[in-house]
Amino acid sequence: MSEYDELVRPEHLGPALAEATGDEAWSEFEAKLIAGGKSNLTFELRSGAGELILRRPPSGKLLPSAHDMGREARVQKALAGTSVPVPEIVLVDEGELLGLPCYVMRKVDGHVIREAFPEGYADSVDDMQRIAGALVDTQAALHLTDPDSVGLADFGKAEGFMQRQVRRWTEQWQRSKTIEIPQMDELGRRLSSGAPAPQRVSVIHGDFRLDNCMMDPKDPGTVAAVLDWELSALGDPLADLALTLFYWVEESDEPVGITPSITRTPGFPGRDFVKKRYAERTGLDLSDLGFYEAFAAFKLAGIVQGINARQKAGSMAGQNFGELDHLVKHISQKGLDTLDA
Template sequence: MVYTQDTRPVRHGEELDVNKLERFLRQKLEIPSGDMQIRQFGAGHSNLTYELSVGEEWKVVLRRPPMGPVAPKAHDMEREFKVLQSLHPVYPLAPQPYLYESGNLIGRPFFLMERRDGLVFDHSFPEGVDATEELGRQLSETMVDRLAELHSLDYRNTSLKDMVKPDGFMERQVHGWMKRYEKARTDDVVSGERLKKWLADHIPTSKDASIIHYDYKLNNAMFSKGDPSKMVGLFDWEMTTVGDPLADVGAAMSYWIQQDDPELLKTGLGKPPLTVREGFYTRDEFIHRYAEKSGRDVEDIDFYVTFAYFKLAGIVQQIYYRYKNGQTEDPRFAGMHVFVNHLIRHAEETAGL
């Protein structure tokens, strides 16, 4: 999900009962007088995210799972809420969570968190921002540095230590995503058997464990209006856990599209991201700076990037599966099987198959 400054009217079929929500929230929170309004953040392909507001004084963000059946253990609102509770005090880029509701109110669990204000860089530069190569370089540096900063935190000093099992992380990830891909597979996507065998045969030994965001990409970050190179928020903590930090770097690189990438890789999730522009780091430059900032050995990074493409294929396939089975009517999902097949082929190329 992307927290841009722009919201829009709620999509048909994804409405919330504003009167029921307002009555409930006024019992739990201090909210100024006035009518509550609900608008929706329009981007994102997974959880549904809304802005609740009363005038200009009070604004919060509500996160809930998508409509229809969801994959087991996916879209766990309570877990994401607890992750934010753990991280916000030690990593202030994570927004402050306010409350969690288990599902009795709107039929699905949801949580509320603070609404941050700033710039989001997605497919184009925000209005009023000078689109310079220098800014592209600064944004790239900031993205690397804030990721290395997250990985430097000691998870044992947070309540995450009671929520995670870092031992055997990569083995669980590789075999877990193989199962998820197969369970969500439709007859118009490839099996990926050759790639899955390569991944299973090349799992590296993790050298350490850290807090990982695991959905780290430019449009999940927010930057200062006064200094567009300064990050002021980081969102979408649904996949956050403790595990191999290089898996986080690999996942980030699967979203970090560069100018010479195949066209379908650039456009598989919509318009090409800003990272294809001059000035932004290449993946190699990103990885090199991460190695310098973190002090970590990145010798096995090709495995992690290959796995990240496969994992992304699995995520996209789960979305497409819901569309093909009539669980969502969002037209953005109609051709996602094409992107899934391309991701599998691209991962095979990255693996040298």
């Protein structure tokens, strides 16, 4: 019996996988938690038939609209065959197998790069520039994909997207906060006063960064797959870009704390590279980006607070990410500083 059997329920999931894949070898499997996921839980499943990846929500009480497995699976199914690389979805379940919604996808061969490059990989400035370029180009390709053409016209209500996002993350903050942080309250109030008019409606990832992508193991200039689509939606692409830029710390910056800071590596292209290349690829005007960057801080602070609340409740399969109250305060203050700049 595995320590994760209660979370993956092999006696239910195994037969379902065997039926979905047409391979009886999946009737029995071993599960290993892939550490590092701070929202949903990700498990690598191994059997005589190979390897698959399971995504499921954390245990315990869940916030409304969070951890939507069906939404994650749907957007990846829709993007299959486009220029946005995604894993193949094998099985989607609404809750019969694990007691909570989940999905299973094919394992993609690639590097998830967090705090260090794999040995012998991306060991030159040119390689780092190719990684940065591939990330920007992939995000731009996503934002230029016509939602109607991939069956995602009803993936969300695009009108009033930014206003709803500010309300949503204000509500998530109110539900998950463990201490009072005035900076969060003030940032939410100021963002709610108005947002720039969107230039286009796009499918957005919602948490696009290097370690939510897998890089091709043989070619640093190619994204093998984009992962972790929990926060995807139809909305303003500049909100997506702004969060990517917030994660994209430079050598002189203080690390964010909860996310990898490998973009600080000497020689790695900075945020100006990202903005220039993105604008060239999409044709979008970035003159109002400051508002979106302040919102990115608000959203990220809300994400961190959600992690904070879940780990304090013991619902992260034993993972602990340290004391995070100070980080929520730090990030929200950065958002206020951006609005005041």
